[in-house]
Every structure is written in C-alpha cells, then in structure tokens.
Amino acid sequence: MLHYMLVFMAYHSSRRIPLNQRLKFQVVNAVFIVAVLAPQLFVMGRPKSSRYCRQPLLNNLAISVALSIVASGFSVIFTLMDLVHQSLWAAYHVFGLLSCAHGLSTAILTLTAAPCAKTTPELYYMSVVLTVASTFSTGFFAVRGGLWLTKSQWMMGTGRAGE
Structure with a gap:
C-alpha cells in the first residue's frame, strides 16, 4: 500500500494550501516523485540486477516502478x-487494491529470496526497503481504518450518525 499512501499524503498535504498556491506545491511533489523513482530506476539499471535470482525480484521492481509512475499521476x-x-476516487481506490497486492507479493518474494542477497544485492535490498515501506503504510491504513470504524460505531450508538 506504499503507492496508495504516497498519493494519500500528497492529497492531504495539498489541501492545507489555498487553491491558487497549489502550483507551488507541484515543485515539492515533483521532487518527491524523483526521490521515489530515482532509486528504483537506479537499481533496475545496475548490471548486477540482471543476474540470476531464484525469485522474480527484477519483475517485481518493474511493477513497482510502474505503480510509482501511476501514483505520481x-x-x-x-x-x-x-x-x-467520484470516478477518479473509484479508480484511486482500485489502484489502492493493486498497491496492496503488490506490497503483499513484495513481502512474500523478499522473505523467500534470502539467497539473492549474494547474487543481486542491490535488487534484494531495494526489495527489503519496499517491503518495510509497504508494511508501514499497510499498518498506517489498518490503524486509520480501525479508528474510523470505532468512530462510526460510536456515532451510531449515540444517535449522531449524521455527524
């Protein structure tokens, strides 16, 4: 859910800025996009990344790059x-499901790819970083969803469901 969280953070950060000044925020957004994409593209371009690894970590990184580009859009x-x-929100939430599936597959691939640390070290450690970031963002949304459910149940119980 890393890519889903990146868009979430950009959206909620920009809402604190007046609409006529949001173009300035795009400079910060562009720098952040480069900061997310550059390491992934660097690792993908490394000669060691194309060596044999039992797990398809390079394919997984390519999917991560594609999701990062969509997230930047x-x-x-x-x-x-x-x-x-509303249709754009729906597309974003479908993207969130894809991002969640990617995070889960990244975690599974990384956990089963320990021997790849010797043959493709940059690729393996990038996969570890993506796994940790995905785990953190999934935990963030799990806590956020739990708080939302608690609040909605409390509102229903007090008869203040419209608030």
Missing part, C-alpha cells in the same frame, strides 16, 4: 483539482 491530478470526481 494521481498525486499531480489530486493536488491540482479542487473537487475530485
């Missing part, structure tokens, strides 16, 4: 629009 669109259309 969502973050640009969401930060520039004042009212985001």
